[in-house]
Amino acid sequence: MSLTTGSAREVAIAAKSASHVLATLPASARNEALTAIHAGLTAARDEILAANARDLNLARQAAADGKLSQSLVARLDLGKKGKWEDMLKGILDVRELDDPVGKVTLRTRLDDGLDLERVTCPIGVLLIIFEARPEVIANIASLAVKSGNAAILKGGKESTESFVAISRAISAALETTRVANGAIQLVTTRDVIPELLALDQHIDLVIPRGSNELVRYIKSNTKIPVLGHADGLCSIFLDGSADPTMAADVIVDSKTSYPAACNSLETLLVQESALSTILPTVATALAAKGVELRCDAQSKAALLKSSPDLKVLDASEEDYATEFLSLTLAIKTVSDVQEAIAHINAHGSHHTDAILTADKARAELFMNAVDSAGVYHNASTRFADGMRYGFGTEVGISTNKIHSRGPVGLEGLMIYKYKIRGGGQVTAIFGEGEGKKQFKHQRLALD
């Protein structure tokens, strides 16, 4: 890793050039680099924690002056119990993952002695823009090295001292390996983000790790593909045939197990026929967890009738387009699954949506028609997570409709290339007509 003061353009060109070397390194060389990073950070522990303490002091002052939130200060703290150890363990966890480079995903015999292969390879240069959490830098550097991608890192200014110290340690560690210095570069120049976002000739993918505002800003200011999501407006459709206890459990988990997460529930759509039979059980369970219920007129009337003690507020149209990220839930009555599907496709953020129903056919229709990265039947929206899906790591959760979608593991940092190995074949001998050869197009085994 190098700590650069070069221009955005110089940084990007150096990264591209390093990426071409990185792409040719065997898995062993990339894994050895991860071992070296782990050892380097372990050795530099005191220095890094001292730098982090300096960041923390400044941040605490800023927080006292009301210029920074307390939650940001908390995220900054690398000395917090278990954080340092988790960061180091994360590097070794990434090292142990399957090598994503060079996997053959298609093999076709075009003709005798002329074989086509589709092989996974790194995308090239990643630009990772993140906010305050200093441990992200080690995680991202590991993912980049493992996947054979070069990475340009730009972190939030509150963690500058920590980033520089971590970056120095990683840089020294990589010196002893076959991973070129330009492969991982930390940019500390201020206000360089707009310049970096304009370099679509050299940067292949942007990965923002931070607030919705950060992601939204990046998405609207670059032509480089962005892996991520700005919003997580997840909905559940409560069908009239659902089991009330199951529905209450799933909805409470989706809403309350971590309200600030992107995969938490924001809108509950209730079929008319469930208003008096299932909704009361659900609403009572939510209220017991402190959830504020914002209802349309129909669901409000039903709840006031069945559970007069419940506190029920009126929902505005705006509420159905809001990611509350808190213990507030918008509730709306719909006549059937079709209306629920239309509502979700129009108001949702294409992240994760669920149907609760005993009717399997209705569940399949919902899952096919809802245009979201995750579509669930009788399960909590909170399952949308790379670790829970078993991906070993998570690069981010994408609401894009291109390349990768939903929780994205290492696979999302790969593209493929086509290799042909021949013996001097030319295309002119193939075709229709006399004396021309036909392609064999014989599917070969992948192993």
Place this chain on the structure above:
Amino acid sequence: MSLTTGSAREVAIAAKSASHVLATLPASARNEALTAIHAGLTAARDEILAANARDLNLARQAAADGKLSQSLVARLDLGKKGKWEDMLKGILDVRELDDPVGKVTLRTRLDDGLDLERVTCPIGVLLIIFEARPEVIANIASLAVKSGNAAILKGGKESTESFVAISRAISAALETTRVANGAIQLVTTRDVIPELLALDQHIDLVIPRGSNELVRYIKSNTKIPVLGHADGLCSIFLDGSADPTMAADVIVDSKTSYPAACNSLETLLVQESALSTILPTVATALAAKGVELRCDAQSKAALLKSSPDLKVLDASEEDYATEFLSLTLAIKTVSDVQEAIAHINAHGSHHTDAILTADKARAELFMNAVDSAGVYHNASTRFADGMRYGFGTEVGISTNKIHSRGPVGLEGLMIYKYKIRGGGQVTAIFGEGEGKKQFKHQRLALD
């Protein structure tokens, strides 16, 4: 299909809404729609060819006035021998392809009764911008219906009458099917392209089919992902160990079998040690096919010495960054494979590049290090083609590093979604610590 005069925004919203229905149709319904389109066009043959004749008349006048090229006039002509039949056969060919929708590509048991599936699904709304060839509209409409995507079509103004006639026939045919009218819309409004390119909220992918200029314009004027390539600057590295006859065959095929194609050779990099041993054979064969050779000083000197009768011109720096699309070839001397790789990565267009060598290790290094969609060993660059790769159809050839790359078949019009089928599971019961469950993450068979 509908012929629309609505605003770009109305068109896009109607397409998105239709795409959500299209995504739920079974393969049988999509295939029946293709059968109906085929029958509808067959019945409307005379009307369509009459409309095409009107386009042709106007185009011939414009060509006579020097306002249009003769080659464009030729591309317009649907009455040309075999063209109509090929267009109709293409629809049935697409119908016969494997259904790309609903393929399960990952299946994981998260816990008993809680299964995760990754399933292919349509991307959503495609915007296809093409130029004069009227048969493209039938091809694109077929690919969209087959893949379950809605499509907005915008064709060049020279073919307007043909497009409108074809569109009417397809529209009438779709009336009898389950594919909604808004699923395929032809936009005939002038100057609507900039508006369409701004609708990244509603349009998921742009596919330009036309000149380099068109693709370049689109790429620099939209944030919607673009499937395609502006340039095809393909190179071959001629290593000193290559067989001279093989090298001459492959290079002649790559350069001369269709010089205007994007997969044709533009730059030949020659290892120093091949200058006097292999290049003369290659250059003589190229000259016999009428290829103009533009050489650097070193290769020129070598050729003048070995083959004094050859006509050899001086190459400029500009020539190594030029896609000639004609019988002109830039030749440059390099010291070794590393220099060739660096040259190609810096000057090429990441389309298709080849190495000619008897040294397998060198070939593998080249194929891993060259950052292109196609990397070949001892084979013509002209193999880069969806039909030749055995994909059955070709949506385009992409030089992107995201989503799809190289020749793109129906697969390139698909993304995936994650489905979870559960029995009311919540996330709160999983985790570390006492009484918490662990995920099973058991890989299940795909069939």
